[in-house]
Amino acid sequence: MGYVAVTGGRTAIENANKLVHSYRLKDAERAIEVKEIESQMRLLVDRVMGEGGLYAPEYAALALKQTEGDVHEAAFLLRAYRSTLPRNHYSMITDPGEMRGIRRISSSFKDIPGGQVLGPTYDYTHRLLNFDLRNESGAVEQFLEDFALELDTEMDTPSFPKVMDLLREQGLVANRKIDEVEPFDITREKLAFPAPRSARLQLLSRGETGAMTALAYSSMRGYGAVHPTIGELRVGYSEVHIPYPFADEEEDSIYIGELKLTEVETVNSFTQNNQGDVEFMLGYGLTFGQNEVKAIAMAILERSLETQGQSPTQDEEFVLLHIDSVEAQGFVSHLKLPHYITFQSMLDRIRQAQKESKVETGSKG
Amino acid sequence: MIKADYNVFDTTHDTQYIYRKLLDCMARPGKIQSIQSVTRKLNDFPDGLSTLLAIALTLVDREVSYHLISDQSNRVHNYLKWKTFSEQASIENTDYLFINQNLGEDKIYQLMSLVKKGTLEDPHQSATIILHVDELSIDQNKRQAFHLSGPGINGVTTCYVKGLPIAWIKQRQIINSEYPIGVDFILTTTAGEIMAIPRTTVIERKEE
Incomplete structure (x- = not known):
């Protein structure tokens, strides 16, 4: 049995995307420069590069800016970006x-x-x-x-x-x-x-x-x-x-x-x-x-x-x-996505069980 | 000021264009698509070769291997190596086999016995054969007709191919008999037409 696609809510999603952009900047006096993150959030940039599996300090800083400092999201962005790149060369052994x-x-x-x-x-x-x-x-x-x-x-x-x-x-x-x-x-x-x-x-x-x-x-x-x-x-x-x-x-x-x-x-x-x-x-x-x-x-x-x-x-x-950062945060995060049918079937079962136990106790008493 | 030359093959956008067309062809076996608008840009090469080359630039990179059977192998080999960093592999190991020559029956049997067919566990580790033919058409007057059926085809579709020795079809049938093991074909023409025959497609020759 496959997943049932949930449709609808498109406008709401579009607005949520707009809102997250506005929350990133709404209390700011000026937008932070990527260069500033790269040079002054050195250890954070290093961490994101490590977890993203892509050595690119500037892009790691950009990812951090885009995700408002969410390390998991930033690492995810880097990995997603990396997967779009052609791999033209393999390095020699680095000692x-x-x-x-x-x-x-x-x-x-x-x-x-x-x-x-x-x-x-x-x-x-x-x-x-x-x-x-x-x-x-x-x-x-x-x-x-x-x-x-x-x-x-x-x-x-x-x-x-x-x-x-x-x-x-x-x-x-x-x-x-x-x-x-x-x-x-x-x-x-x-x-x-x-x-x-x-x-x-x-x-x-x-x-x-x-x-x-x-x-x-x-x-x-x-x-x-x-x-x-x-x-x-x-x-x-x-x-x-x-x-x-x-x-x-x-x-x-x-x-x-x-x-x-x-x-x-x-x-x-x-x-x-x-x-x-x-x-x-x-x-x-x-x-x-x-x-x-x-x-x-x-x-x-x-x-x-x-x-x-x-x-x-x-x-x-x-x-x-x-x-693994992407796997772990992805799986925990997916719980936020609609599970309407999964939950509905659980509800069905608990109601069924309740009904049956009532019938049973009723017949005993 | 330097003028941008729009007639240069764009290894990003033109290959994406071809890739979309290839996907469509793979999803709808027997459908003929044209990539002439981009193959024209590879006009340093003879017409027949430019279609194959455009597909090679789309599919081949450092991570996969190819083998080319053509009169101009050396020249193309250097070109592809510089453009894609891909190395030519032997027929037994190649992921993509490009053929731009009319081969005799013996040679076809020999090739088809060598190419990678995948294993039951890893059926994707098989070769894709990109074969140049004289003509692809849905026009009934053309000589050789094939009935295609299988996934992606509503019932039966018929295509007309000129310059496809029947030995290819026979050997393909033998190799593809144990699904999902098998090889996929892409047919190309000088005019920049492409058609795909994935391993799931059943080919029957039209009785006349």
């Missing part, structure tokens, strides 16, 4: 180990080659509302004045060796096998369980930040097996190259731009390998933009899915299907 870092910390080792670079983070700020921000006129000019000298020194953009390579070199890391299989493509192919590891990582990478954080937290609190130490968390810019489309040689490539990425490698409990040596297991998280909590949550969930057990975060289908 975040070579990224131009702006932040890089390890909570496993105090002294790491290159040092701990805190970079831009709220981790060490007081969580106090800063009322000075209410009036920031001239702030940008002031900022430029104050930091004019330091800006020059910032030109030095380091790239750091990977912390985990220290453990790898000592043979203490178990999962170091390089898997040169063509990755599964979750945007093109239908997902079936058990999913290949590449599909898992893709789904986690564009998962919903809140849902992933909640599930990763549950795993750490006791409903799971994974409670890691962060071997390394790094934020920076990675170069993207594509094969030169008109090349005669396979190796020719061209640079097309860079992506801001957050990469996390976690160190988890150790296991014994086939040779009887004890080794650490790594968890891996990678997201667009600066998205640290999500990247850590991804590393936890990714590792958790590799283990056997009964907890929710060890269930592949449970984790991977429910962390």
